[in-house]
Amino acid sequence: MTEASSPAVLCLASASPRRRELLASIGVAAEVRPVDIDESPLAGERPEAYVVRLARDKAVAGGRLTTLPTLGSDTAVVCDGRILGKPADRAEAAAMLRLLSGRAHEVLTAVAVTGPAGLLDACVATRVCMRRIDEREMAAYWATGEPADKAGGYAIQGLAAIFVERIEGSHSAVVGLPLFETARLLERQGVPLWHAVGNAV
Numbered sequence: 001m002t003e004a005s006s007p008a009v010l011c012l013a014s015a016s017p018r019r020r021e022l023l024a025s026i027g028v029a030a031e032v033r034p035v036d037i038d039e040s041p042l043a044g045e046r047p048e049a050y051v052v053r054l055a056r057d058k059a060v061a062g063g064r065l066t067t068l069p070t071l072g073s074d075t076a077v078v079c080d081g082r083i084l085g086k087p088a089d090r091a092e093a094a095a096m097l098r099l100l101s102g103r104a105h106e107v108l109t110a111v112a113v114t115g116p117a118g119l120l121d122a123c124v125a126t127r128v129c130m131r132r133i134d135e136r137e138m139a140a141y142w143a144t145g146e147p148a149d150k151a152g153g154y155a156i157q158g159l160a161a162i163f164v165e166r167i168e169g170s171h172s173a174v175v176g177l178p179l180f181e182t183a184r185l186l187e188r189q190g191v192p193l194w195h196a197v198g199n200a201v
């Protein structure tokens with residue numbers, strides 16, 4: 001499946017609609033091939049090593065299904081050294097927001113791309129500062145359905161934007177794909193970006 005009718009130049013090993021939309025926003029048409037990998041952290045694994053390993057595993061697994069360069073990515077919210085994935089239920093979502101309320105945390109997003117240059121990766125850390133969130137807001141937010149499939153139980157690009165005072169780093173990385181670093185990796189793998197294919201205005 002690709003954006004509009006342009007031929008795919010990349011395989012996206014991801015079920016995340018955000019990642020597909022972010023790639024489309026910089027003009028990269030991708031064929032989407034979600035992969036299922038084991039996402040359990042290894043004993044003692046540091047958060048950055050964890051997201052990089054998952055991004056690489058996703059890229060390699062997806063790369064087996066295509067001849068195109070293949071991108072995998074992983075996002076985790078890190079607070080007090082704890083890795084927060086997607087909340088399993090309302091109670092876990094509330095516990096996550098309680099932890100994040102009124103302070104700063106880090107969002108780590110790793111991206112990996114297979115291709116002629118081998119398996120390349122990058123990892124981006126973004127500091128996110130949240131205002132205090134009260135229990136009524138947490139309950140109302142869970143009821144919107146937005147937190148369920150998001151690392152850390154919130155979406156900066158959605159309703160949770162009202163909780164985010166400021167960020168230091170990459171907005172696109174928090175949403176699921178650091179576009180600046182991704183473009184660099186794609187160029188190193190010979191994937192043609194918009195400026196290289198004569199579409200410049």
Ligand SMILES: Cc1cn([C@H]2C[C@H](O)[C@@H](COP(=O)(O)OP(=O)(O)OP(=O)(O)O)O2)c(=O)[nH]c1=O
Nearest residue numbers: 014015016074075150151154155156174175176
């Ligand atoms: C913190 C944050 C996360 N997220 C999303 C990005 C990711 O899609 C998701 C984290 O889960 P991931 O496991 O990184 O990705 P995924 O399961 O959605 O997709 P796949 O593994 O197939 O690539 O959380 C937001 O959309 N907004 C945010 O503000």
